[in-house]
Amino acid sequence: MPSDAASPVLEDVLPDGARVLFCGTAAGTVSARVGAPYAGPGNAFWPTLHAVGLLPGRLAPTAFRRAGEHGVALTDLDKHASGSDAEIGAAGFDPDAVAAKVRACRAPVVAYTSKTAGSTALGRPVAYGRQPERIAGAEVWVLPSPSGRARRFWDAGPWHALADRVRELAPAVLCAPDKLRGACDAAGAARALADGARDAGGWALELPVADGGEGTLQAFVDGGHADPVAVRARDAHGREGDARIAVLRGPGAAPAADVATAEADPGPTGDRADGAVEADRGPTGDEAPGAVGADRGPTGDRADGAVEADRGPTGDGAGPTVLVEAAEAIALAAIPEDERHVGRASSAGVGDLVRAALDLGASRILVAVGGSASIDGGAGFLRALGVDAPADGAALVADPTAVDASLAGLDPRLAHVALELLHDVDAPLCGPDGAARRFGPQKGAGPDEVEAHDAALARWAATLGGDPDAPGSGAAGGLGFALRAVGATARPGAEAVLDLVGFDRLARFADLVVTAEGSVDASTLQGKTVDAVVRRATATGTRCVVAGGRVEDDAAAELQRRGADRVQAIGPADRPLATALAAAPGELREAARTATTELRRP
Structure with missing residues (x-):
């Protein structure tokens, strides 16, 4: 009226x-x-x-x-x-x-x-x-x-025709990059790509992602998928300081009736013939309010495969899902190069973070490992959770058998929690590609220390039991192995992150996916973010363009074989690093503008 x-x-x-x-x-x-x-x-x-x-x-x-x-x-x-x-x-x-x-x-x-x-x-x-x-x-x-x-x-029919035309005039571009180390974090990279897509008349969705390593928690917070919680934890050298864990958003935090449950094509449910009276209509009003939606990403809709934050290990809604990132406590980047010492370094701070998650009443804890300063096989982590175990790398080398293999003393709350390891590398615990030999030098270990830690990790595995060759066991200096020892299930971090943020649904919605990372090289093909984005975008039938600060030809060719539409370096290779880092946001913007322009058909 x-x-x-x-x-x-x-x-x-x-x-x-x-x-x-x-x-x-x-x-x-x-x-x-x-x-x-x-x-x-x-x-x-x-x-x-x-x-x-x-x-x-x-x-x-x-x-x-x-x-x-x-x-x-x-x-x-x-x-x-x-x-x-x-x-x-x-x-x-x-x-x-x-x-x-x-x-x-x-x-x-x-x-x-x-x-x-x-x-x-x-x-x-x-x-x-x-x-x-x-x-x-x-x-x-x-x-x-x-x-x-x-x-x-x-x-x-006319609605489908309209949608086709909208996609031609204003294609939806999903901007899903990882960080470009030293230049911009994942959120900054997503913002730069989105600006480029908008410059070309596209509709951009910003979805910062990660591979389970350093920056994973920040990507979740920046993408609106988690709320940070300030806690205290020890760093790799045992100094207590500020850190964060994050509570993933899910059904318990969702506004009521955001998502309707039925999603099929409605068929002939609706419209008026010439001259028919139209009640309850206009952009104001039709469908009765739907059921309360489940897990939402940035879409307002249930994301395929998303983890529901309020569910416990049995799905009973007992408590929140909490994300723990190892690098929030024991980051290698936080230790100056001249102070790095694998003997002194410990994973105990990650135990502090897990205990903080337990204090929140978590029923599911996701531990993203990567970017750590330690090679203690997770001994410090176990000790922080109540197990009689070596305190740090030096203690592990001194006696790798000095652990209660029964794990007596382990915080009993862990028995009621679904614990998950999100690993950014598939490295085994020990051997030529293991935690010490592959990552020890960058953590400050000399040749003799590398050999000593590798031998200690082998004896550590024999004492605790378990498979030292299981994927992710060598992640974060062997922290992955310790997590498996206390019952954690393991997943490649990039795949888990894409599930948690609802990537597949957004990729199906989008007309183009643009992803990026600092260096597209052989490591990219080993389950890193860009590789996962390319494969999953391709599986949804959506075109995918990759931008990298630097791009190796062999890696680019393999990504294209896996489905990438194009893989491109965002700037010339022969320039000073400082120049490349400063130019990265603008060059990401230009890469997305070009890709979107090619897609549009005005």
């Missing part, structure tokens, strides 16, 4: 740089009552946006504001009335206001969600599909109404 209220019945959603602006006539009766768009019974709007690929999942009407995160803008011709067309009339329709909103959000397409809306705005009878006029520079489309009252006249 018409209203004299100064405020609108429902708020608009007008994201800057929107891909498409949907405009109906006015809020439907149900939408006005619940304060959410498209909330009327049987309305096809939300399931259709997902079915045609304009949303990565089906949003419930009450989560309508999140549509803006994916470039979908919403408004009405009459913002101050509600009800059916017959009830509200056309006196309050304001096409000029709609044109102003098109300019404000810079949408390349405005789509009227009924013939009534389209004919009123254009001042003439209309057919479905693209119209010859433009409004504020935007293409104009008219679509069959999604209203449940018009379901017998529903035709999804």
Whole structure:
């Protein structure tokens, strides 16, 4: 019904740089009552946006504001009335206001969600599909109404055609890089890539990712997937200081009804034939509020394969999932080069972090290892959790058998926790490719120390039992082996991170994935972030472009064999390191701009 209220019945959603602006006539009766768009019974709007690929999942009407995160803008011709067309009339329709909103959000397409809306705005009878006029520079489309009252006249064809055109004009670009060490962290790299995609008219989604090593926790926090918690922990040399763990976001922290449970194509659920009365319609309102959504990534929808943060090891919702990053406590980068000493270094600080997670009531603890300063086989970690074990690398070398192999004294709370090891390398514990020989020199170990630690790690494995060759056992100086000894399951870190942030769903939604890292080389192909992104984007059928600070030809060729559309260095190789680091953000931006421009077909 018409209203004299100064405020609108429902708020608009007008994201800057929107891909498409949907405009109906006015809020439907149900939408006005619940304060959410498209909330009327049987309305096809939300399931259709997902079915045609304009949303990565089906949003419930009450989560309508999140549509803006994916470039979908919403408004009405009459913002101050509600009800059916017959009830509200056309006196309050304001096409000029709609044109102003098109300019404000810079949408390349405005789509009227009924013939009534389209004919009123254009001042003439209309057919479905693209119209010859433009409004504020935007293409104009008219679509069959999604209203449940018009379901017998529903035709999804024009909606699919619109979605195809939106993808041509404003392709969705998923920016999923790792850090470029020394130049920018993963969030900074994602931001630079996103700026480039937007420069070229794309709709960018920023998804900083990691491989389970240093920077993993920050990538989760920056991507909105976790909340940091300040704790105290020892560093690699035993000095207590500030550190962080992070509580992953999940069902317990999710706003109610963000995601509807059904996601299939709605079929003929909706629209009006010529002249039919349209109630409960407009960008204000259709589908009844859906069920409370499960784990959400940056999509507002359940992410395929995502870990549900509130579930315990049996899925009973006993407590949160907590992310622990070894480098938050015992980072090699935190120890000056002239102070690095593998004998003095200990993994005890990671035990401190795990105890802090237990104090939070965690029922699932993910331990991301990598970037550590120690090679103590995880002995310090076990000692911090109550096991009689060597305190540091020197004590391990002195007597690798000085451990209670029964693990008596281990914090009993661990028996009720699902513990997971996220490893960034597949290295075994000992041997030519093991923790000491492969990583010891960069941690300050001389040749004799490397040999001594390698021999000690072999005896340590024999004493504790377990498989020293299991993938990830040599990660973080053998911390991976100790984690396995206390019951942790192991996963490649990059794969686990992509699952946790809902990468696959976003990649299916996107028209292009752009990823990056500092150096694309042989190590990239061993389960690092870029390799995982390429393989999984390819599996979803989405094109993927790789940018690297430096790129080795053999690695680039193999990534292309695995599905990458293009692998490119972002700048010339023959320049000073400081120059390359300073230029990296701008060059990432240019790489994404070029890739997006090639994708667009105006």
